[in-house]
Amino acid sequence: MGKAMLEIKNLHVSAEGQEILRGVDLVVNAGEVHAIMGPNGSGKSTLSYVLAGRPGYDITQGSIFYRGEDLTPLPPEARAAKGIFLGFQYPVEIPGVATMTFLKHALNAQRKWRGEEELDAMGVMKLVQREAGKLKISADMLKRPVNTGFSGGEKKRCEILQMAVLQPLLAVLDETDSGLDVDALRLVGDGVSALRTPDRAMIVITHYQRLLDHIVPDFVHVLSQGKITRSGGRELALELDREGYAGEQPPERIPARA
Amino acid sequence: MTASQALNSRISGMEAITDSAPPPVRAWRRDARGRYAGTGLPTRRDEAWRWTDLSPLYEHLTRPAPVAQTLKNAPDGPFSAIDCWRLSFVNGELQEASADLPAGVRAMSLRTALLQDPALAAQMGSNGASAFLSLNSALAEDGAFIHVAAGTKLTKPVHLVFSNSSDAQIRNLVVLEPRADLMLLESHFGPAETDYFVNQVSDVQLAEGARLAHYRDQAEGLAALHFHYLNARLEGDAHYDGFTLTRGAHLSRNESHMAITGRHAQCRLNGVNILGGDQVCDTTSVMAHQAPASTSTQMFRNVLAGKSQGIFQGLIRVAKPAQRTDARQQIKALLLSTQAVQKSKPELEILADDVKCAHGASAGQLDAGALFYLRARGIGEAQARALLIGAFLEECVAQIEGGSAQEAEHIQQAMQAVIGAWLARQLAVENV
Numbered sequence A: 001m002g003k004a005m006l007e008i009k010n011l012h013v014s015a016e017g018q019e020i021l022r023g024v025d026l027v028v029n030a031g032e033v034h035a036i037m038g039p040n041g042s043g044k045s046t047l048s049y050v051l052a053g054r055p056g057y058d059i060t061q062g063s064i065f066y067r068g069e070d071l072t073p074l075p076p077e078a079r080a081a082k083g084i085f086l087g088f089q090y091p092v093e094i095p096g097v098a099t100m101t102f103l104k105h106a107l108n109a110q111r112k113w114r115g116e117e118e119l120d121a122m123g124v125m126k127l128v129q130r131e132a133g134k135l136k137i138s139a140d141m142l143k144r145p146v147n148t149g150f151s152g153g154e155k156k157r158c159e160i161l162q163m164a165v166l167q168p169l170l171a172v173l174d175e176t177d178s179g180l181d182v183d184a185l186r187l188v189g190d191g192v193s194a195l196r197t198p199d200r201a202m203i204v205i206t207h208y209q210r211l212l213d214h215i216v217p218d219f220v221h222v223l224s225q226g227k228i229t230r231s232g233g234r235e236l237a238l239e240l241d242r243e244g245y246a247g248e249q250p251p252e253r254i255p256a257r258a
Numbered sequence B: 001m002t003a004s005q006a007l008n009s010r011i012s013g014m015e016a017i018t019d020s021a022p023p024p025v026r027a028w029r030r031d032a033r034g035r036y037a038g039t040g041l042p043t044r045r046d047e048a049w050r051w052t053d054l055s056p057l058y059e060h061l062t063r064p065a066p067v068a069q070t071l072k073n074a075p076d077g078p079f080s081a082i083d084c085w086r087l088s089f090v091n092g093e094l095q096e097a098s099a100d101l102p103a104g105v106r107a108m109s110l111r112t113a114l115l116q117d118p119a120l121a122a123q124m125g126s127n128g129a130s131a132f133l134s135l136n137s138a139l140a141e142d143g144a145f146i147h148v149a150a151g152t153k154l155t156k157p158v159h160l161v162f163s164n165s166s167d168a169q170i171r172n173l174v175v176l177e178p179r180a181d182l183m184l185l186e187s188h189f190g191p192a193e194t195d196y197f198v199n200q201v202s203d204v205q206l207a208e209g210a211r212l213a214h215y216r217d218q219a220e221g222l223a224a225l226h227f228h229y230l231n232a233r234l235e236g237d238a239h240y241d242g243f244t245l246t247r248g249a250h251l252s253r254n255e256s257h258m259a260i261t262g263r264h265a266q267c268r269l270n271g272v273n274i275l276g277g278d279q280v281c282d283t284t285s286v287m288a289h290q291a292p293a294s295t296s297t298q299m300f301r302n303v304l305a306g307k308s309q310g311i312f313q314g315l316i317r318v319a320k321p322a323q324r325t326d327a328r329q330q331i332k333a334l335l336l337s338t339q340a341v342q343k344s345k346p347e348l349e350i351l352a353d354d355v356k357c358a359h360g361a362s363a364g365q366l367d368a369g370a371l372f373y374l375r376a377r378g379i380g381e382a383q384a385r386a387l388l389i390g391a392f393l394e395e396c397v398a399q400i401e402g403g404s405a406q407e408a409e410h411i412q413q414a415m416q417a418v419i420g421a422w423l424a425r426q427l428a429v430e431n432v
């Protein structure tokens, strides 16, 4: 095989003794965008957390390799420094830590980890303000505590801001589109597209096809009951949007849709 | 010798010394001795001491008092870099005082002040059933006397520096005449391994429209026993802004009795307690609203590592005439280990019918979701914890008002720096 950016093999994951992922296989190469769709509770967020290294999930079988390295023993901060970014479905409020301060700590922690020179307050501020401008995030919002009192849309734009500032190699975006109006969706779509380069890859978890109008995926997968049940190209997303997760619907509803 | 025999012999030793004091002071001491004889030291059977185990003090008193040591240099604290008028005490005895005080301000040895003006004894609290107050009144030899004349605003803070290494009964009297304005800073420190016992009482009198910003850094040695009793009275429109950082002593108690006797007074009694190892810090307060339309707020934040214990007992008492009182009290504790303990007991005693009172107490661990969020952005675990703990405390530190916005920022940053250094040490030691 070629040099995959991410290679997930037969991944089984449990939390609190309950199996959530039941054998996920997925290969993502540099330059590719993969969309993962699927009904609620199918394990999409769990997959994203496991990639980012959230404590509390046990990998009972299988493997995850990222740029040729076993990811599973690494703590979340090491994964971030190596280029993995998780856009949270539910960004966490952190009262008392200003967004700008948080970004400065995050950026410099990653730079330090990689042996790069840390940026001074001015350097961070310039970088953050430039990216914030593109996402229509005000200077006032950057002074406010992380996600605290932000609207749903503000939180999601702030996730994209963090991604733009941190410049990851592999971005996993978990329902970044939910709760966004049309304008915010465009801003987010543009922000994501700006990071679409041949050396980066993305996994976009979404419920709706509409984000995929902005971020056109190379591959679309359906995650259902902890397994990838279907994979295809862009047209699969359109089909799912038209027909729902037909295979995953309760049987009695299938005739009505046929 | 038992603890109470030891104290009694210290008290009778003191009787001989005070025989030479002016008559009002002698009478005042005699009364205090009488009250102490009536109560003796408290035990856990006393309601006010139910949660605080005084056995370290009892054990301490069975041994001879530690020999006083000379400390080479005052350790750095939050007030080190602040331009102040300083009074330095060693085991409660005044050693050195800034001489260049402006007109309208006296800052001097309380013993000297009482010799010059024995009637001052009448301004020193002698009421109340506290054994520690009575003991202090019976035994205290010195401390600070601060007097600010009506309408005088100091351009710099007054800083009381208490270096302790042996047992000390310290007494301060702070009198602000109408519309006087003062920032008073206090630092308490001592050698790390000596189990000295400090019992300090401060009487604070704020006349009409007086304003006192009162910030303390308690950094006693980690084997020390530190008892602090604040006895304050606020007249109409008086404003008290208090903040205590407790980081030292094996066992400490900050007991505050705030009597609001005038209308439209504002009283803020805040504190941050950062404890590790087997430290115990007891915060006890009585906020007594006796006049209408006054405001009080109390905000305490505890960060408890190791096997440390935070104790909070706060009584808000609103008397019948104190209509339109607004009294708030909030205590939050962050437990960094499973062995750390917080006990909180807020109490309300409200006799007026038109009042706003709010109180809340909570204790919990660091939010795992927030910790993961920070780590997922590349911030290492120890730094992520420090950030979250700092943010938890920031809410309280940010309340420090100072005399101006600039002064407030200065003191807040200095407090945060001390807290940050403590956290870095604590997180390294405990590897939590």
Ligand SMILES: Nc1ncnc2c1ncn2[C@@H]1O[C@H](COP(=O)(O)OP(=O)(O)O)[C@@H](O)[C@H]1O
Pocket: A015, A016, A018, A020, A038, A039, A040, A041, A042, A043, A044, A045, A046, A047, A056
């Ligand atoms: N930490 C956890 N502990 C126990 N169960 C969990 C945990 N996280 C997720 N689950 C369960 O796993 C299933 C998949 O959840 P999730 O990954 O959030 O799905 P999705 O993102 O696809 O909606 C759900 O049934 C959920 O309740």
Ligand SMILES: [Mg+2]
Pocket: A044, A045, A046, A089, A174, A175
């Ligand atoms: Mg989800």
